[in-house]
Amino acid sequence: MSSGLRLHPAVIAAKERLTEVRSKLRSQHESGSLGVQVCTHFAESLDEVVLDLFHAAVADLDEPLRQLAVAESCVVAHSGFGRREMAPFSDIDVMFLHRAADEERLAPLVRRFSQHLYDTGMEVGFAARHPKQALQLARQDATIFTALSEARLVTGNTELFEDFRQKYSRQARWHWPALLHTLETARKEERSKFGETVFLLEPNIKRSRGALRDIQLIRWVGFTRYGESDPEALMRAGVLTKEEFKRLRNARDFLLWLRNDLHFQADKANDLLERHEQLRVAERRKYPKQEGLLPVEQFMREYFTHTSAVREIAGNVCANAAPRQWWRILTDPLFSHQFEGDYRIGPNTIYATGRGLKKLRGDTSQVLRLLDVANLYNKRVDQKTWQAIRLSMATQPPVDATEPVPDDVAKRFLSLLSTPGQLGASLRRLHELRVLDRIIPAMSHARGLLQFNAYHRYTVDEHSLRTVEAVASFQQHPGTPGQVYRSLHDKRILHLAALIHDLGKGYVEDHSELGSRQAIQLGKRLRLPLFETEQLSLLVLKHLRMSHLAQQHDINNAQVIVPFAAEVGSPEMLKMLYILTLADLTAVGPGVLNDWKQQLLTDLYEHTLTLISSESPAAQAKQRQKAQREELLLLAERYPDQPWWQEQIANLPSCCLFAGPSEQVIGELDRLRNLPHHQAMAWGRYIPQRDVVEYTVGTYEEITPGIFHRLTGTLTSLRQQILSAEINTLRRGLVLDRFYVQDQDATGAPSTQRMDEVSQALESALKNPSDKPPVFRKLWHERKQEQQAVVKHLPTRVTFDNTTAENSTILAVFAYDRMGLLYTITRTLFDVNLSVSISRIGTHLDQVVDVFYVTDRERGGKITDPGYLAHIHERLLAEIENLEQGAP
Structure with missing residues (x-):
């Protein structure tokens, strides 16, 4: 028995066994074994360890109690242990299941067995419950429900376990709407803590969006809604397509391998993919040289490709499994109407009719038409309609980036860009469905593209979409940015520039210069008028200019500000560049656009606007300084020692002239x-x-x-x-x-x-x-x-x-x-x-x-x-x- 500092011989043997097993698994991992193989082998070894510890605990009991323990209880693995997806230092979750009448008599066994488990040094989740307890707790707690949905018998009474499993499955089927809601709520809370976007640059590979937890969510939803948790069984049941199953399996293999590697490297549980780990793993995986992309950027693109697929599939499974409220089933036909025979507009959603679905398959113009209608009625598009579009787009051939898009596609896309209302959400959907790639081919290169520096928090495509969302958010801004944004009559070029401003990244050439040429090509592709193409190209080329000027130069110096005014040329271009700069900073990461930077940029905008509005910016700048000096001299007349004042004011640097109100400058x-x-x-x-x-x-x-x-x-x-x-x-x-x-x-x-x-x-x-x-x-x-x-x-x-x-x-x-x-x-x-x-x-x-x-x-x-x-x-x-x- 375990007492004090003395360990039971079975525990000592278990600790030695675990050390031996992890050493063998490390060698297996380093030799190139699949992640799922290493995890399965570890789970099988843990089965043996748990079995030995249980038998050791039973052996210490009196004979009648030994017989009862063997005949009327069972040891159950659940969570990752139940799935046999055990990383080298994962927590081990074990439930001791017994009949309610035997709870008190089996208490000594519970104490011995649980103590043996804890004494091994593993992180153990242990509980002793009778079936009714387990069922009741599972209904109340999402964590317990998901854990026990993966339950697997290790040893003991098969009949007791199977009876529990049947009741558990039956309970899930009876209460599936409430359980699904509980599952999704718990997952949303977890994502809000560990990363709501797939494209975090230091993700948690277990809990961030698109990571292993979302693969598990698919299993849990499958078990709750369809009675099947295994992805292959869900594919046979039609819940997953063959392509989705394949992408899900590949993502699982990649993420399990990566998690094993992080655990072995740290020699402890570690699920955070930090920057130094990204460098190490990228070097280990030996990516081929690729011009403009570092190995670490190639590795993270592979990571984001897998997690994007998981997020997308998990979203589809959850949406399709969600219950339809009975009152909507009854009222939708009454309160919906057809739109040109292709769509039905309901109280909350718009969905395609059979005829509409045929038109949508592979037709970019029809997808954009659907978004136009959705924006017109301010309705979200039904999930099944989105899924049909996604499946059809996956089979389309690549596009020629040098060829213009069809005229109706160009018109509808530019129409979509003209209104800020649902723009961010619409572009994000188009990107997810690979429709945006067919209009702007450079988006394909940006997908999942890591910017390996310490300052951007998101990938290039995620940053681009967030920049558009930040631009559109200025519609409601109460200050100068909102006033400037609302004053723009036509916003489509600004929105397009926000979307493409960073698409030149990932190449050897400076991304602003390359992006400017991409903008010219895109202008031709979308049949933009020449002056709008030039505006788009200039916005992309100069999208860092205001930030650099405001934060690195004296913006009161005429030698700095006059050339900038000449570069910008017009108040409309200045307004767009100002908004684009604010949005770009906002989309870099939380807190990057602080009050200080916003005020600097606003000062630069207002100062430059004054110069552009005059006939001669240089003369205007000199006149502004001359007027300020004259005002300061006038205020200084009340002080003695006038020669001193005149000498100082005549030679004040420009940044001192405008350091604050004139009275403040004189006071200093x-x-x-x-x-x-x-x-x-x-x-x-x-x-x-x-x-x-x-x-x-x-x-x-x-x-x-x-x-x-x-x-x-x-x-x-x-x-x-x-x-x-x-x-x-x-x-x-x-x-x-x-x-x-x-x-x-x-x-x-x-x-x-x-x-x-x-x-x-x-x-x-x-x-x-x-x-x-x-x-x-x-x-x-x-x-x-x-x-x-x-x-x-x-x-x-x-x-x-x-x-x-x-x-x-x-x-x-x-x-x-x-x-x-x-x-x-x-x-x-x-x-x-x-x-x-x-x-x-x-x-x-x-x-x-x-x-x-x-x-x-x-x-x-x-x-x-x-x-x-x-x-x-x-x-x-x-x-x-x-x-x-x-x-x-």
Whole structure:
């Protein structure tokens, strides 16, 4: 018997047996065995282990009780153990089934047997129940119901088990509508926690959408609705087609193999396919070289292909199994009407008649006509109609991307794109049914295409569909984005650009340039007028332009904004580009479009709109600055020392001119006017419309070398996430630095005490400088050690731009963000004798980018010497690499 630290000999033997079995299974897996074979072999070995432990527990009982245990009870495997789909470190679920009258007498056996199971070190789900208990609990709890629907006898009274199984099946048939609802509700709750979309870039291969749990859902629905859980039996019953069965079997084999591999690699249960695991598995599977696609991207495309098939099949099975409410069966004929003989429009759905189904088979134009009618009546399309379309589309030959689509297809597709109402859902359906591929062939390449970086959360096709949905959502937006979107008379080109803007990804060439050419080809294919094709091409080509300008440049600088106004050309194009940029950021992932970025983009939009609306954008930009300086001079007349004011205002950088209301700008300058030499002052204010804190620092250049890196180090060490920084050197040696940050220790507005604390620390960093590097507090979500593989896979880049700014070199650092990165960069810039005038920090679109306007600290001006540029490049890369490696 088990007691204290002493294990029963049977338990010791079981532990040794499990170690031996897992070792053999690992060898079997590594030799290339199918996942289902490894899982089945493990389940069979577990049968033997459980049987031995049960017999050992029985052997410790008195003779009468031994006879009772053997004759009147049984050991039942259920859940994955029951299905024989046991990964190497899966939980093992066992039920001890007995007659109700024997519950008390068999209690000693239950204690011994369950203790033996737990003592093996396995994760065990154990329960002792009599049949009535099990039946009652299954009706109340979806988890118990699904588990016991997979019940399998391991040993014991066959008659008792078969009687239970018959009653269980009968109960499922009697209560199937309620049970189906319970099953689907439980699965939706699980998906909301582990991933509602198939296209998560770090999926849970058991619980995310389209994963193993959805294959199990098909089994559970089959058992509940049709009395069969095995997919092959469901195929014979007509619930699954032969093609669906084949795709489901292939997906199961792939996912079981992958789950086994994750378990063996971790040497414990692990169902999360993290980025470093994706790299490892892709290397193991030895994908052939493919231009424009990394092995890891090929692997994840294979993963998404399988999980998309599972999601689609599970959705069809659930929809077809759902009960039709009796009142709808009676009222649909009364409250529905025919539409041109091809469809019936009911209270809730639209479905095809027999004649309509014949027209829909393989005919893209008729499918689009159906969507037009559905949108016209604001009804969803019946599941069986969708299924008929899907089956017919699967057999259609590929299309020629260079040929125009039929005229009626083009007209109906463009009509669909014109209205935002059901656009997102309609395009998503067309994509699922492979209809969209026949209109936009490039969607085939984007299907399941992984963007292997740390910033996109979805695949290219999922991101594209979400961008369209984000665009359409601005119809209800109360702010500037909503006003701009609603002001567009014809939205179809904007919607089409949102759908195709990233379809150039997955090739060697820059995706915006390739996408622009794809847009021209698509315009011809859809018979768009030439000016609309040009609009579409320009939107795709420039879809990153506003984001890069707003987050990396001084948008008040005429040298930046005037060329952009010329690129855009018209207010209508600017409006579409503004909305597309907001939607693109929204669709990258949750929280990427924050209030700060939205306000930056809105400022850029409004500023550019003013320039475009004038006859001469350059003259308008100069006039805007001139008018601002005149207003500031007028406000400054009330102060003494007018020569000082005139000198400062005449030479204020553009970002200072428009840093806030004119009164605020004058107030900040007045603080600086009264600041003694060798002193510093700092103050903070919360900007609610951007959800950021602005810290302003005033001092003199003479106070200490390396002002910028000292301030960034101080802010980061106090857990201030720096979004943007402006470093301005004014006349007479004055310095005015401004940082826009989000406090990682506060939600919303930080307290006045907190802002004072940060301000005092900034002042102290300059008045009492130290060359000792700051200490950065570790975050709870600091990257795991094994995830360094992903960091190394995304190389650091340093680029120089000597053409955009008149007097500065623009230096951009593309790097994987981590604690201390910004301080490391700014300290290195100081060490290599550079002065920073403007900085944009931590943008998140395609790459994390830190941008700095720099000049030579001694000679001033741009850095043009190739040797000096190479030295800066090497030093930055070396210091960032040291940081990644944990070196000082």
